[in-house]
Amino acid sequence: MDIKELRGKEDRELEFDLRNLEKELFELRFKASAEDISNPSRIRQIRKDIARIKTLLRERELGVRGQEKR
Numbered sequence: 001m002d003i004k005e006l007r008g009k010e011d012r013e014l015e016f017d018l019r020n021l022e023k024e025l026f027e028l029r030f031k032a033s034a035e036d037i038s039n040p041s042r043i044r045q046i047r048k049d050i051a052r053i054k055t056l057l058r059e060r061e062l063g064v065r066g067q068e069k070r
Helices: 003-007 011-034 041-062
Strands: none
Touching: 003 041, 011 041
């Protein structure tokens, strides 16, 4: 996910995406421990997306970047 795309979303949408990504990460880690996964770089990508969303939510909570579209 691109940060510009994320900034255009409301908090509810970001929280929904965050829950889905965390679930997908759990499933991929579980699958990776049991067998080989076809795309191991997807784990790293999901972790970065989770970090981007959490950072954006925290910025909005603190009002760091001003009032973006929510």
